[in-house]
Amino acid sequence: MxxxxxxxxxxxxxxxxxxxxxxxxxxxxxxxxxxxxxxxxxxxxxxxxxxxxxxxxxxxxxxxxxxxxxxxxxxxxxxxxxxxxxxxxxxxxxxxxxxxxxxxxxxxxxxxxxxxxxxxxxxxxxxxxxNQFLVHAAGLTLPDGRVALIFGRSGAGKTTSTLALAAGGLGLCSDDAMACSVAGERPTAWGMPRSLKVHRHTAQMLPWVEPLLVGDWSAEDERQVTLASLRNTVTVEPIAPREIAAVFLLDRSDAATSRCEPVAKAEVLALAAADNVRSTRVGVPAGERELFRRLGELVRAVPAYRLSAGSRPTDLATVMLAALNIEKIVA
Known part of the structure; x- marks a missing residue:
């Protein structure tokens, strides 16, 4: 053994x-x-x-x-x-x-x-x-070292938005899985970085991604981008707990430009719970009820925003930082 x-x-x-x-x-x-x-x-x-x-x-x-x-x-x-x-x-x-x-x-x-x-x-x-919990969410670090958590329904474009935010100067923790804790004075999170599955539409919206794709297109019209290739283009963060600055509810917008504005915390919690908390035929197990409680603590403790990705997601980093009153990326 x-x-x-x-x-x-x-x-x-x-x-x-x-x-x-x-x-x-x-x-x-x-x-x-x-x-x-x-x-x-x-x-x-x-x-x-x-x-x-x-x-x-x-x-x-x-x-x-x-x-x-x-x-x-x-x-x-x-x-x-x-x-x-x-x-x-x-x-x-x-x-x-x-x-x-x-x-x-x-x-x-x-x-x-x-x-x-x-x-x-x-x-x-x-x-x-x-005393931690795993959530289906993207995580990106801000210029001040804190992390933004992004929740989104299936098909909302988390991977596309994650890549666009990373290209805009934010650090990539994960596009899919973040481990969180609400045990301390402030909620923290750390990511599990892995190769990204990129849809053909994402490669078309973000042309810089195209040369990084490896392998053949899958039945789901996806190809991989490895972390090694991403490190040559964007910042892939080392694994470490970071204070959570805010939570974001990601959706798509028909407008050309993206928007970021405050949203009701109940709406973020409802989406996060629907995507992360499981039920059974006999109800919600104790462990899942505890996960819901911790998600509630997390959402209550930090600001909440709706991040509406426009048809040109290259402006996502700018609108997110503006909403958080961060004027520019710090070198």
Missing amino acids: IQKFFDLQGASLRVTAITPVLVDFFGRIFAGRSRPLPTAPLAYGLTISSGEPLTMPAGTEPLYQGPILDEGEACFWQATEGRVLSFPDVISLTLSDTAREATIIVAPGAEERIVMTCGQLALQAALSAA
Whole structure:
């Protein structure tokens, strides 16, 4: 068995597996950054094995049964040892009810699925044990070192806006996943940078992205931009907690120019909750209710704005900084 540790910025996640490749697949969530020894107190443990995933016993009442976007049919149930999520014959995840431990069993040949829903849920459990929470949001650093969190509905253009803001001088933390904490005097967040999936329309709107694209166009009309290539063009921030300056609700505008104006915090919270808090057939689990509470604390603690991206998103950084009374990018 091998063990590697991943930094949760103040706590450590231990990942154990019989072969290095299983740990390495999970490590993609952290852009491969692992250590042989922990650098902070242990918060959570994850064991990954290769074999036959768990199946829901006959007669069990599922908490959820149905499709999960991009991954197919799944079932989620309460077992004696904890809650279990299974994609039959592919992968299963068990979250212990009595210990800060999780177990993933993945079928041979399906290792790519480790980084998807099962791995993300294991990461969420680890962050919760470290008094943090994961949100589906983009994060960009401002000239004063604080971070702006951007929430948006599917198709709102988070990746396009993230790239446009980074090209405008803001630092890229993540276009998709931010780990947050409301435990201190001010909310903080740190990002999990990874390669970006760029839609063809994004490349057309931001011509500087075109030379950075790698691979073929996917069925979803997307190609990748690696972090290595982005670092030659924009600032990709090192992983570190930063104070959250404001939260933004991203939407699209039919106008040519972009706008940024105050918005009701309830509207931001409603969108953030719809995108991050899960429910089951028997209601909202305790962990998800706690996530909603923390999201509420975060939104209450900082200013909230609507960021309306125009047809030329190159002005997004200018309008965002103007709304925050930051006059220019500091070199």
